[in-house]
Amino acid sequence: MISRHFIDVTNADGSRRRVHYRRCGRGQPLLMVHQSPRSSAEYAGLMAQWGQYFTCIAPDTPGFGQSDPLPGSPDIADFADGLVALMDALGLERCPAYGFHSGGIILVTALKRHPQRFTGLAVGGYAIWTPQEMAIFGESYLPPFQPTAYGEHLTWLWNRMLEQSWFFPWFDVRGQARLPGAHADVARVDQAVREMLEAGDAYRAGYGAVLRAPRDIPPADAAVPPVLISAYAGDPLQAHIDRLGALPAGWRAEKVETPADHQRVSLEWLLGLPPVAEVPLREAADEGFARVVTADFDGLVHWRGPAGATARVAAPGRAISLFAGAGIDAPGHGLSDDWSGGSGRAAWDAVLAEVARQRGFAGLAFEAPAPGDPALLYPDLTPDRFGSHLARAWSAVRAGCFFRPWHQASAATAIPFDAAAITPERLAAAHLALLQARSARAFHTATGDQDGNS
Numbered sequence: 001m002i003s004r005h006f007i008d009v010t011n012a013d014g015s016r017r018r019v020h021y022r023r024c025g026r027g028q029p030l031l032m033v034h035q036s037p038r039s040s041a042e043y044a045g046l047m048a049q050w051g052q053y054f055t056c057i058a059p060d061t062p063g064f065g066q067s068d069p070l071p072g073s074p075d076i077a078d079f080a081d082g083l084v085a086l087m088d089a090l091g092l093e094r095c096p097a098y099g100f101h102s103g104g105i106i107l108v109t110a111l112k113r114h115p116q117r118f119t120g121l122a123v124g125g126y127a128i129w130t131p132q133e134m135a136i137f138g139e140s141y142l143p144p145f146q147p148t149a150y151g152e153h154l155t156w157l158w159n160r161m162l163e164q165s166w167f168f169p170w171f172d173v174r175g176q177a178r179l180p181g182a183h184a185d186v187a188r189v190d191q192a193v194r195e196m197l198e199a200g201d202a203y204r205a206g207y208g209a210v211l212r213a214p215r216d217i218p219p220a221d222a223a224v225p226p227v228l229i230s231a232y233a234g235d236p237l238q239a240h241i242d243r244l245g246a247l248p249a250g251w252r253a254e255k256v257e258t259p260a261d262h263q264r265v266s267l268e269w270l271l272g273l274p275p276v277a278e279v280p281l282r283e284a285a286d287e288g289f290a291r292v293v294t295a296d297f298d299g300l301v302h303w304r305g306p307a308g309a310t311a312r313v314a315a316p317g318r319a320i321s322l323f324a325g326a327g328i329d330a331p332g333h334g335l336s337d338d339w340s341g342g343s344g345r346a347a348w349d350a351v352l353a354e355v356a357r358q359r360g361f362a363g364l365a366f367e368a369p370a371p372g373d374p375a376l377l378y379p380d381l382t383p384d385r386f387g388s389h390l391a392r393a394w395s396a397v398r399a400g401c402f403f404r405p406w407h408q409a410s411a412a413t414a415i416p417f418d419a420a421a422i423t424p425e426r427l428a429a430a431h432l433a434l435l436q437a438r439s440a441r442a443f444h445t446a447t448g449d450q451d452g453n454s
Contacts, residue, residue, distance in 0.1 A: 005283040020066035021059040025051025032058040033103035039065030063202035076213035080110035100124035102210035122266035125237030147424035151394035158387030190383035226250035228269040296341025307360030315367035316444035319433040332439025339439035372405035
């Protein structure tokens, strides 16, 4: 079972940043570094498989998922050193690691700079770009990603993430750039879109550092831990296996047929490395996830704040990311797991009360839900082939700044508004919270009569 945690890490300049990580399994630790512009969520399935052999630890890299970005204008060395700083914070002295694509670039850089911290690596694809390929990328690969007042950025984002499996680079719409594994898998595209929405413009720092990184494999006589680099047919980086050149002793590069073959050879390689003792991992004290099991719910609930505080429960359609102080994301909202239980208020109260008990909150204060019919307040945001659910959510959030309820635009329903509340940045935060509110209707129906503290 995957658990989720936060931890604070010290940067090179002495500042602190918060890192989110997933954990699964037991036994010796295995660090897993995701590709850009994704998050550790992409490893959920793999962690469930490999958790029988390792304690899998998958952080969101800086600026992605729920992790804070690195300060300044970081390069690949900063990301590598930041990963080692995370290992320090977690209490990991030495361990094996796995990374895919840009995750592998970060890991190889970290291994070269801190070889004593790794028993070895398994890497999925390692890019060795030619000067001509880098010229094609230029600045086109990482355009600024800024929210716009009317949500136009969402159309670009959906199609950019959809077509990145059609062409590589994604913007190079030529026959020569077509990929063999093109798809229109709505669930996969939607997950990637949500991760980009979480990262925002910070994606350019992390992705840019990887693209600008020198692709220097250690010389053949270098004394470095062993590394396996493998890539499957259809991966645009499989051809780069032939560009690696002479490898250090103990390194191996291999072309395989399928993603499953890549995962198989990677696991075999990792299991063949010198074993490392299991260690207790550390985590932040003021934010985390409570594992709650009731008759109606079995999952993780996100909380924030010190023990003894009164926790604010975000209203249906909202998340605690929208306000400061102690709070709880109800199931099916924010970072909490989906709700699958009963529809009555008692079922929801039981879950929230258990979170409060585990955390030691003094009580709960419910944000008042918006007035109106839940069926109209919360539009159907099921992802579709054209990404139109993104526009529906944006329109609802924007209209909600001017009318109450938002779906009745008239003089009678107009409400005062603050210009600061309708900046694209504020709208983008509320938009992401609404997309995350998969159980808004059910929560509203169950708790809509709640008007006080509990």
